[in-house]
Amino acid sequence: MQKLRIYGPTRLQGTIPVSGAKNAALPVLAACLLADAEVELHNVPSVQDIRTMLRLLEHLGVENERLGDAVILRPTGRANPDEAPYELVKTMRASVLVLGPLLARRGHARVSLPGGCAIGVRPIDLHLTALEALGAKVTIEHGYVEARADRLQGCRHRFLKPTVGGTENLLMAASMARGTTVLENCAREPEIVDLARMLTAMGAVIEGAGEETIVIEGQDRLGGATHAIIPDRIQDGTYLIGAALTRGDVTVDGARSADLAPLLAKLDEIGAQVEVGDDHIRVRNDGVLKPRSIVTEPFPGFPTDLQAQYMTLMTQAEGVSTVSETVFENRFQHVPELVRMGADIRIDGTYARIHGPAALTGTSVMATDLRASACLVLAGLVARGETTVHRIYHLDRGYEQMESKLQMLGGRVERID
Numbered sequence: 001m002q003k004l005r006i007y008g009p010t011r012l013q014g015t016i017p018v019s020g021a022k023n024a025a026l027p028v029l030a031a032c033l034l035a036d037a038e039v040e041l042h043n044v045p046s047v048q049d050i051r052t053m054l055r056l057l058e059h060l061g062v063e064n065e066r067l068g069d070a071v072i073l074r075p076t077g078r079a080n081p082d083e084a085p086y087e088l089v090k091t092m093r094a095s096v097l098v099l100g101p102l103l104a105r106r107g108h109a110r111v112s113l114p115g116g117c118a119i120g121v122r123p124i125d126l127h128l129t130a131l132e133a134l135g136a137k138v139t140i141e142h143g144y145v146e147a148r149a150d151r152l153q154g155c156r157h158r159f160l161k162p163t164v165g166g167t168e169n170l171l172m173a174a175s176m177a178r179g180t181t182v183l184e185n186c187a188r189e190p191e192i193v194d195l196a197r198m199l200t201a202m203g204a205v206i207e208g209a210g211e212e213t214i215v216i217e218g219q220d221r222l223g224g225a226t227h228a229i230i231p232d233r234i235q236d237g238t239y240l241i242g243a244a245l246t247r248g249d250v251t252v253d254g255a256r257s258a259d260l261a262p263l264l265a266k267l268d269e270i271g272a273q274v275e276v277g278d279d280h281i282r283v284r285n286d287g288v289l290k291p292r293s294i295v296t297e298p299f300p301g302f303p304t305d306l307q308a309q310y311m312t313l314m315t316q317a318e319g320v321s322t323v324s325e326t327v328f329e330n331r332f333q334h335v336p337e338l339v340r341m342g343a344d345i346r347i348d349g350t351y352a353r354i355h356g357p358a359a360l361t362g363t364s365v366m367a368t369d370l371r372a373s374a375c376l377v378l379a380g381l382v383a384r385g386e387t388t389v390h391r392i393y394h395l396d397r398g399y400e401q402m403e404s405k406l407q408m409l410g411g412r413v414e415r416i417d
């Protein structure tokens with residue numbers, strides 16, 4: 001089991017490149033199941049979840065090959081099983097994103113129910129109700145979802161609440177349904193816009209991605225494409241929070257400020273200096289951090305995936321702030337670990353109240369999920385002494401070589417077996 005050892009306190013200073021967004025690459029890879037020709041993807045991040053998705057695509061009959069920074073995907077046409085087995089799905093719930101494309105292209109899909117994860121139950125009822133609206137026959141038994149449809153039929157469907165994965169599954173399914181589909185109350189994340197851009201390059205006809213209502217004209221076939229994945233706003237946001245936290249000065253080359261507007265506004269409010277260029281974002285802080293509260297919301301609100309990292313930042317603010325988590329029901333598992341490092345945080349339901357500044361000290365801590373791991377690494381950078389973060393396989397699911405990026409910024413971080 002690998003660990004990260006971090007020595008603090010330290011200032012993060014310097015420039016790092018962006019990585020491709022894991023949460024854009026995953027649906028874009030699933031969309032390759034719709035293509036009847038080769039797809040060339042660029043900026044695909046080299047993280048565990050992507051390797052899992054590539055293995056799943058192999059299993060489903062889509063070969064892949066890495067050529068430099070590109071990944072080439074080729075449909076084999078082999079009569080592979082239309083099934084995503086539990087062994088693969090249990091390690092990555094985003095495997096559920098193959099449901100829509102398999103159903104649309106092959107008329108059948110059998111996908112293991114993803115099961116919950118550390119941050120919540122994470123059902124897929126909103127995906128299934130929408131697929132049934134398109135005419136799919138859906139059954140759930142023995143822990144698997146089975147869906148069948150000779151040809152999906154376009155319709156108007158309103159999601160009960162915004163769901164990123166549900167919107168992505170339906171974008172892919174409707175792209176090869178018969179007729180027009182109107183999806184209402186869609187999620188608006190930048191990763192959805194990136195998926196729509198890729199589907200359009202394959203021949204799909206989509207209007208309104210990134211807005212609440214998306215209109216899709218179904219096609220009989222979708223071809224190959226070349227597509228570059230957008231930068232990872234959550235990874236970028238994590239390092240920019242690190243700059244404010246450690247009273248450093250960090251520039252992220254290639255970062256897209258429009259994707260990070262809520263975070264950048266908050267960093268400005270708390271007193272950090274935010275500089276936005278055409279293709280970079282710079283955050284500096286040499287003063288006192290003011291306490292400012294956040295409520296996590298679907299895009300364009302403050303992203304739940306930056307909630308834990310922002311909480312670490314607020315442990316150093318001069319005063320009381322609150323963090324309200326409204327997207328997931330159990331996303332405060334990083335709090336007990338931060339308290340063990342000396343943070344003063346009290347949880348009241350979906351609210352956490354943070355009293356700062358707290359002098360954090362290094363110790364051994366346990367990562368529980370992807371973003372909690374990142375928040376503990378950040379805490380280690382500002383804590384006095386040595387912090388060891390255990391179970392960093394959580395971190396490796398979504399952060400590309402975090403220790404080398406932090407070393408580039410002057411962080412004293414090492415990976416140990």
Ligand code: EPZ
Nearest residue numbers: 023094122123124125126127163164165166305327328370
């Ligand atoms: C995506 O998860 C991201 N994952 C998550 O990032 C992110 O936290 C989340 O969107 C919210 O932004 C990927 O893109 C691979 P949802 P997803 O469907 O699609 C409930 C990370 O750290 N819900 O928008 O699963 C659900 O339980 C990960 O990279 C239903 O009730 O999120 C949650 O409470 C963590 N029924 C809320 O909606 C459904 O059918 C939002 O979920 C679907 C979702």
